[in-house]
Amino acid sequence: MQDITNKLYKNHSLIYKGLLFVCTTFLIVYLFPKSGKFKYNFEKGKPWQSENLYAPFNFAVKKSDEEIAAEKQNIIDHSIVYFNEDAAIEKKVADLFNVEFKKTFSDSLPKSTLVNIYNTGNKIISELYHFGILNEDYNYPDDRVAVILEGQVKKHNTQFSNLIKQDEVKSSIVKLLSEHNLDDYETMFVSLFFDLVEPNLTLNESFTNKALKDDLDKISYSRGSVEKETLIISKGEVIEGDKYQILQSLKAEFESQVWTKSNYNWILFAYTLLVSLALLMLLLFLRKYRLDIFENNTKVTFIFFNIFLMVLLTTLVVNYNSKFIYVVPICILPLVLKAFFDARLGMFAHVITVLLLGSIVPNSYEYMFLQIIAGIVTILTVSELYKRANLFISVAQITLIYIIAYFAFFVIHEGSVDTINWETFIWFILCGLATLFVQPLIYAYEKIFGLVSDVSLLELSDTNSKLLKELSNVAPGTFHHSLSVANLAESCASEIGANAMLVRVGALYHDIGKMKSPTYFTENQTTGINPHEELSPKESAKIIVDHIINGIEIARKYNLPDRVMDFIRTHHGTSSVYYFYMKEKELNDTAERMDFCYPGPRPFSKETAILMMCDSVEAASKSLNNPTSIKIDSFVESIINKQIEEDQFLNANITFKEIESIKKVLKHKLANIYHLRIEYPE
Incomplete structure (x- = not known):
């Protein structure tokens, strides 16, 4: 187990x-999609590229979307409209007319005239309510079929144009009066009926919508069918018209058919x-x-x-x-x-x-x-x-x-x-x-997966950031050293096609661990007092080596990305603090080199390898006396070759050719820093 x-x-x-x-x-x-995929590709107006195609099974030929849309629109345009009739209104209007007639028309009129006026009034009421008066103006075509319902029972059919709209009541009255030669009484009649007439037809939306839905549901989405083994299209035949629609139907049927388990x-x-x-x-x-x-x-x-x-x-x-x-x-x-x-x-x-x-x-x-x-x-x-x-x-x-x-x-x-x-x-x-x-x-x-992009690297490269500001205040010599290394490393990375932005940021932060005890590093010693003189070589080496561990702790505190922390971990690899090791060896022949080595790991990318080279060369270049081009060339070669001999770049995917290119860049940059002319051969 x-x-x-x-x-x-x-x-x-x-x-x-x-x-x-x-x-x-x-x-x-x-x-x-969980259905099968039609194995033929075809386009309208193009020749059929495959072999003769026969129907693999019986299927219906579907109508095109345009045909179905046109059929639906036709049904919508000619669907029946249902209206509810209130039968009591006609009787109510007739009764009111009998009452108001006597008040409106004088008894001084000849009896025959009064009878004619009275009969005409009743006829007007009958005509107005024969089909009915709409309660509002509905926007339907005149030829639309309208069904009048009395209760829930169909009373009669007519065209929508026969139903009287409220604004047509006056014209209907005037027309009937003219037919009976009663034009002289138009004003009185219109005034009388204006107060009496009420609409008796209201739209029955539920019946109308149901009828429309029933008609739409009856639409057939296919026109004809194709029997199995029927030739659908021959090779080279142009795909158009019915052929195209049949192929579309076959494809849709194939992809939508019910599949067995x-x-x-x-x-x-x-x-x-x-x-x-x-x-x-x-x-x-x-x-x-x-x-x-x-x-x-x-x-x-x-x-x-x-x-x-x-x-x-x-x-x-x-x-x-x-x-x-x-x-x-x-x-x-x-x-x-x-x-x-x-x-x-x-x-x-x-x-x-x-x-x-x-x-x-x-x-x-x-x-x-x-x-x-x-x-x-x-x-x-x-x-x-x-x-x-x-x-x-x-x-x-x-x-x-x-x-x-x-x-x-x-x-x-x-x-x-x-x-x-x-x-x-x-x-x-x-x-x-x-x-x-x-x-x-x-x-x-970046926040979710803890990754780092060039956008974040650009932000981290800002020397006004809180951490770099603190570094410049606490350890100004280390800050200046980091800037110099960053410039060298960026140039080297650009030369060999590595990530220049990443290596620059790594260089800026690689020595932040020195903030814990800045005066123990020579670049920050401005008073001429070296605190290492009071310590044993082992103690001094431990302080020097610990700037790696301290740097990682500070980096985590400030939430620096792992890719940047990799430069802090690897910029010395597994090399030794050689000065204090040799000093200890003078005191004790049995001194172990491992006690004076950095914890590692070794550089494992081009960028971390570049930083190791640039950091060592820049730091050691401060000790050059009366530098010349020959001295600088020899100096760069010896430092980097020593790192190669110690297998510091064994895990980095960097080639000897790229290392040689980096050496050339470093020699050229150092020559410029020390304002040297290139020594041309005679």
């Missing part, structure tokens, strides 16, 4: 990566294989070319998280509306990975992600081509992300590449630009604007 526990502990990092790999694979597969499991298995293969390639890339990242579980988690995030965002957009697919800022992925790691890893992860997205998006070939090209442009153009102008320029270039590539694809597919959808260009511009979100995203990632 103990052996198993020990093995698990020993391999816990690999076990974690295995679990991360499995979890990410299943999460991505969960987001993928066996089919479903096979599809899941196939997707799992593809996703795991893609993620495995990424892990193998890290294992072979980025071992330091592979061995850091936080960094591997960060990379897998970003890939999953891009797949998640794209899936959500596709499920909502696939026309917005190009709004998703996929180029954020290579930007982020380049900011924290390097361009090659950013490009590799971007390609893997785009390949995964090919199983989700429509027009996968076009999508993958555009995104890979945009990713390449992102990697090639974005440099020094901490400079705001660079990011804006790069985003503009990325957006332009999207637009050019999409335009080219459209012309290839359609053969002209007449029907180009200019709205898509707006999505590309929005994608470019969304890509600018990378700056706050990088800041959030």
Whole structure:
């Protein structure tokens, strides 16, 4: 049991990566569509490239979206409108008319005239309420069928134009009076009926909406069917008209049909294989070319998280509306990975992600081509992300590449630009604007995952920061030494293509541990008194060596990133405090060199190796008397060669050629510092 526990502990990092790999694979597969994918690619107006296609099963030919939309609109335009009639209102108006008639018309009129007026009034009431008066103005076409309901029972049908609107009551009265030669009584009649007439028709919304819904539900989404083994299209035949609609119907039927449990499991298995293969390639890339990242579980988690995030965002957009697919800022992925790691890893992860997205998006070939090209442009153009102008320029270039590539694809597919959808260009511009979100995203990632980007390094390089201010006040000599080393290291890093910003920041902070006891270091001794004279060589060596441990403690207190603390740990490697070791040896022949060595570790990157060389050369250069070019050359060679002999660079991925380039830079810089002329051979 103990052996198993020990093995698990020993391999816990690999076990974690295995679990991360499995979890990410299943999460991505969960987001993928769970139906089969139609194996033929076709485009309207283009020849059929595959062999003759026969119907693999019976299926219905679906109507196009335009046909269905037109059919729905036609039903909406001609649907029946239902109105409720209040039958009591007509009787109420007639009764009031009998009462008001006697008050309005004088008995002095001839009896025949009064009878004619009375009968005309009743006829007006009958005409007005024959179909009914609307309670408000409804905006329906005149030819719309209107059904009058008495209670819940259908009374009669008519056209909407026969129903009287309230503003039409007067004109109806005037018309009837004219027909009965009673124009002289128009004013009296209009005044009388204005007070009497009430609307008796109200819209029955529930009946109207239900009738419309029933009619819409009866729409057939297919027109005809295709029998199994029927020839659908021949090779070379142009895809248009009914052929295109039949192919679309076959594709939709294939992708939406109900799958058996066996089919479903096979599809899941196939997707799992593809996703795991893609993620495995990424892990193998890290294992072979980025071992330091592979061995850091936080960094591997960060990379897998970003890939999953891009797949998640794209899936959500596709499920909502696939026309917005190009709004998703996929180029954020290579930007982020380049900011924290390097361009090659950013490009590799971007390609893997785009390949995964090919199983989700429509027009996968076009999508993958555009995104890979945009990713390449992102990697090639974005440099020094901490400079705001660079990011804006790069985003503009990325957006332009999207637009050019999409335009080219459209012309290839359609053969002209007449029907180009200019709205898509707006999505590309929005994608470019969304890509600018990378700056706050990088800041959030730094806090969540404890990583450091060039943006943070720029902030840390500010000599007015609290920690560097304290260093300049407490140990001014060490601060000046750190500035000199930073300038040397930055030049060397630029010469061999290392991260110049990182090595500069590392150099500025590498000696902060000397703040604990600044006067024990020669660069801070201004009074001529050396406190080491009162200590034994071992005690002095311990104080010197402890500035590494003290530096790490201070760095943690000020929350410096691990990448910066690496410079504090490694800038002396496992070398010895040679002066005090030799002094101890004079007193004691049995002195152990290990008692005078720094704890390490040795430098394990180009940047930390550069700092070790520059720190040693700069510190030792203070002891040069009457420096000449020959002296400086010999001095630089001896210091760095000694470090090589002690295997200090054994773990750093730095070549002899790069070390020689660093030597040349250091010789040239020191010659400039001491204002020496280059000695040309005679």
